[in-house]
Amino acid sequence: MKILVQKFGGTSVANLECMKKVREKVLAGLARGNKMVVVLSARSGETNRLLALADEWSNTPDKAECDVLVSTGEQVSIALFTMLLKDAGVRARSLLGWQIPMTTDDDYGRARITDIDSAKLRAALEEYDVLVVAGFQGCTEDGRITTLGRGGSDTSAVALAAALGSVECEIYTDVDGVYTTDPNICSTARKMDRVAYEEMLEMASMGAKVLHIRSVEFAKKYKVPVRVRSTFTDDPGTLVTQEDSSMEALLVSGIAYDKDQARVTLHEVPDVPGIAAAVFGPLSEKGVLVDMIVQNTSLDGHTDITFTVSRKDLNQTLAIMDEVARKIGASEVVHDVNVAKVSAIGVGMRNHSGVAARAFAALTQEGINILMISTSEIKITILIQEKYVELAVRILHDTFGLDWDIN
Amino acid sequence: MKILVQKFGGTSVANLECMKKVREKVLAGLARGNKMVVVLSARSGETNRLLALADEWSNTPDKAECDVLVSTGEQVSIALFTMLLKDAGVRARSLLGWQIPMTTDDDYGRARITDIDSAKLRAALEEYDVLVVAGFQGCTEDGRITTLGRGGSDTSAVALAAALGSVECEIYTDVDGVYTTDPNICSTARKMDRVAYEEMLEMASMGAKVLHIRSVEFAKKYKVPVRVRSTFTDDPGTLVTQEDSSMEALLVSGIAYDKDQARVTLHEVPDVPGIAAAVFGPLSEKGVLVDMIVQNTSLDGHTDITFTVSRKDLNQTLAIMDEVARKIGASEVVHDVNVAKVSAIGVGMRNHSGVAARAFAALTQEGINILMISTSEIKITILIQEKYVELAVRILHDTFGLDWDIN
Numbered sequence: 176m177k178i179l180v181q182k183f184g185g186t187s188v189a190n191l192e193c194m195k196k197v198r199e200k201v202l203a204g205l206a207r208g209n210k211m212v213v214v215l216s217a218r219s220g221e222t223n224r225l226l227a228l229a230d231e232w233s234n235t236p237d238k239a240e241c242d243v244l245v246s247t248g249e250q251v252s253i254a255l256f257t258m259l260l261k262d263a264g265v266r267a268r269s270l271l272g273w274q275i276p277m278t279t280d281d282d283y284g285r286a287r288i289t290d291i292d293s294a295k296l297r298a299a300l301e302e303y304d305v306l307v308v309a310g311f312q313g314c315t316e317d318g319r320i321t322t323l324g325r326g327g328s329d330t331s332a333v334a335l336a337a338a339l340g341s342v343e344c345e346i347y348t349d350v351d352g353v354y355t356t357d358p359n360i361c362s363t364a365r366k367m368d369r370v371a372y373e374e375m376l377e378m379a380s381m382g383a384k385v386l387h388i389r390s391v392e393f394a395k396k397y398k399v400p401v402r403v404r405s406t407f408t409d410d411p412g413t414l415v416t417q418e419d420s421s422m423e424a425l426l427v428s429g430i431a432y433d434k435d436q437a438r439v440t441l442h443e444v445p446d447v448p449g450i451a452a453a454v455f456g457p458l459s460e461k462g463v464l465v466d467m468i469v470q471n472t473s474l475d476g477h478t479d480i481t482f483t484v485s486r487k488d489l490n491q492t493l494a495i496m497d498e499v500a501r502k503i504g505a506s507e508v509v510h511d512v513n514v515a516k517v518s519a520i521g522v523g524m525r526n527h528s529g530v531a532a533r534a535f536a537a538l539t540q541e542g543i544n545i546l547m548i549s550t551s552e553i554k555i556t557i558l559i560q561e562k563y564v565e566l567a568v569r570i571l572h573d574t575f576g577l578d579w580d581i582n
Numbered sequence: 583m584k585i586l587v588q589k590f591g592g593t594s595v596a597n598l599e600c601m602k603k604v605r606e607k608v609l610a611g612l613a614r615g616n617k618m619v620v621v622l623s624a625r626s627g628e629t630n631r632l633l634a635l636a637d638e639w640s641n642t643p644d645k646a647e648c649d650v651l652v653s654t655g656e657q658v659s660i661a662l663f664t665m666l667l668k669d670a671g672v673r674a675r676s677l678l679g680w681q682i683p684m685t686t687d688d689d690y691g692r693a694r695i696t697d698i699d700s701a702k703l704r705a706a707l708e709e710y711d712v713l714v715v716a717g718f719q720g721c722t723e724d725g726r727i728t729t730l731g732r733g734g735s736d737t738s739a740v741a742l743a744a745a746l747g748s749v750e751c752e753i754y755t756d757v758d759g760v761y762t763t764d765p766n767i768c769s770t771a772r773k774m775d776r777v778a779y780e781e782m783l784e785m786a787s788m789g790a791k792v793l794h795i796r797s798v799e800f801a802k803k804y805k806v807p808v809r810v811r812s813t814f815t816d817d818p819g820t821l822v823t824q825e826d827s828s829m830e831a832l833l834v835s836g837i838a839y840d841k842d843q844a845r846v847t848l849h850e851v852p853d854v855p856g857i858a859a860a861v862f863g864p865l866s867e868k869g870v871l872v873d874m875i876v877q878n879t880s881l882d883g884h885t886d887i888t889f890t891v892s893r894k895d896l897n898q899t900l901a902i903m904d905e906v907a908r909k910i911g912a913s914e915v916v917h918d919v920n921v922a923k924v925s926a927i928g929v930g931m932r933n934h935s936g937v938a939a940r941a942f943a944a945l946t947q948e949g950i951n952i953l954m955i956s957t958s959e960i961k962i963t964i965l966i967q968e969k970y971v972e973l974a975v976r977i978l979h980d981t982f983g984l985d986w987d988i989n
Binding site for chain 1: 598601632635636638639640641642643644646647648650651653654657658660661662664665666668669675676678680681725726727
């Protein structure tokens with residue numbers, strides 16, 4: 176049995192006209208001899224409408240009941256789409272999370288998939304040519320509805336492909352693939368034919384909206400080839416897959432950026448053991464995610480600690496840091512919201528030195544001051560003033576030759 | 583364990599304000615020492631909104647998928663209401679049809695309940711004080727979602743009460759009980775304290791909107807006492823129950839009417855065996871429901887056959903009758919849409935004669951011409967010209983002393 180998994184997001188199922196385009200994609204998949212598993216999101220705007228109801232009803236909506244509420248969004252999508260398929264004479268049926276069943280833990284609102292009954296799925300694929308599956312939802316072992324968190328439909332699709340044996344998974348969206356950088360700020364941005372899981376992970380964590388980060392982790396873990404493509408064109412899109420030699424030939428595969436950064440510095444912190452825990456422990460307790468961290472080498476037994484957080488968390492962070500500074504005897508807390516980060520990402524970095532130096536040199540040459548640096552095995556991240564972001568992206572894109580197509 | 587089942591309709595859960603009134607009713611039930619099963623309908627307008635979507639998507643929406651679609655209406659209601667209960671510190675959870683499970687046959691859109699897992703319900707009532715159940719929906723043995731048809735939430739509630747052992751079932755609605763007749767046309771109409779199942783069935787079949795007819799059949803079969811009352815008052819409402827001696831003391835309990843009637847007559851039908859089948863068979867095949875039927879005694883081997891149908895079915899009926907008349911050799915087909923029927927209903931008729939004669943005399947005295955008559959054990963139905971309906975209702979209400987409260 177040849178199986179293809181396709182996933183369509185909220186904008187692809189927004190209305191009847193869009194859904195008819197989706198049907199064309201599914202019919203084309205059938206015509207190529209596939210049995211199909213089609214995963215749908217809620218129609219665009221629907222999840223937000225339902226969450227707004229929950230917020231109107233309660234200041235602290237019960238999480239389990241919230242999942243019962245919002246899971247109706249996908250239920251509406253799959254019922255309507257299956258009607259369309261049956262109108263076209265396709266042997267199809269809808270499947271809710273509990274009907275598969277797609278078993279998850281009971282962390283309502285951001286549950287993790289623990290098991291998928293693939294034997295039952297395969298049996299259903301004997302009886303039907305298309306299974307239309309509600310994305311984003313699952314159910315606990317004792318039969319309560321859960322949801323996987325925002326972007327969870329991507330994860331549903333990849334998990335189904337993994338359960339069915341690493342069959343290819345096509346994620347349809349309103350862009351035609353993964354780009355070397357944001358085409359809105361860099362006219363030479365180029366759609367990639369292939370990108371490695373690791374690179375996609377780094378891009379997703381930088382806020383690239385194409386794929387949900389958990390779905391990429393899932394795809395990487397179970398080696399599911401994921402193709403990102405557009406509902407509205409026939410472009411083959413971008414294949415997210417295991418790295419291969421052609422990818423390693425590139426130093427850098429993509430440039431990402433994130434403007435949602437605020438920088439906080441504690442000056443003259445006494446450099447004693449446990450100081451990092453004293454600073455970052457209280458933030459973690461309040462659920463504030465810290466992104467980049469730099470600690471200067473000690474001078475006269477004192478040091479400066481600088482880190483960045485999401486701008487929405489800045490006020491809370493400053494309140495916590497004022498208290499921390501008093502406790503540990505730091506001289507002052509300063510902050511800056513006019514900052515942003517730019518990253519160069521590429522599995523090729525593993526085998527090449529000098530990438531960071533080339534990036535720094537290129538930026539400095541154009542007069543861009545580097546505020547913080549953080550590097551990982553396949554990523555270099557640089558914090559700069561926000562006003563330079565677009566310029567920095569174009570410079571790095573050019574420096575690493577991303578406008579050339581060498582695939 | 584003392585259990586109370588309460589059911590609230592669409593207008594009772596339409597918005598946050600209404601749902602807070604519902605919560606008061608539930609909290610009052612808890613305060614009286616009950617464990618509660620609360621059955622909710624979809625918020626008013628929601629089911630129609632979803633059905634309109636189905637009609638937009640398909641000319642002949644797949645019935646099974648239609649049930650997947652419309653069942654989301656109740657799912658939204660129970661999730662929101664359970665949030666409200668949990669905000670008030672109540673140990674509550676929502677239950678969908680498949681979670682109970684409320685097993686039905688697979689007649690999608692109008693499924694019949696075949697089994698309810700009452701042991702599982704009772705176990706859940708040990709753990710929770712309130713179970714908030716989605717009305718109107720069930721699931722087949724192999725786990726597909728079904729709905730019970732319009733008004734099905736009443737049936738859900740009564741069936742749950744029956745499964746739990748004939749516990750009392752309160753049906754909350756926007757009227758405060760069952761009236762002797764329509765208060766809009768008869769100012770002396772009186773709310774009844776009690777009404778027999780059989781009487782309620784006859785009233786429901788006459789179009790009284792208070793209770794869904796299937797729920798009354800269910801209540802009668804399993805002897806579930808059903809109390810009809812208002813969400814918006816503290817009135818004790820009307821108890822629908824087994825007939826008792828106080829009811830039998832009344833000749834007539836209520837007067838119902840139905841304006842949705844059209845009369846069709848076939849003149850000079852040859853009076854030979856099988857003629858009724860020749861007339862009514864083709865109507866039945868096309869799904870036309872025939873209401874009253876009168877056949878005059880034969881004269882010269884010919885007879886007249888008169889019957890009534892719903893006005894929406896009139897055109898189809900006339901087309902069929904033209905053909906039937908040609909086939910069987912009737913002289914002509916005539917019809918009249920300016921007719922309506924009025925019924926007097928009461929279990930007391932079983933033990934008293936002369937009720938029909940009193941009704942005819944009262945109407946004739948006021949100059950109302952009787953067009954057709956049909957009687958059953960506990961009902962007398964009279965077809966009259968539509969313009970006399972309100973007058974006839976008031977005359978019969980007065981004739982049988984329904985403005986007196988003898989309970």
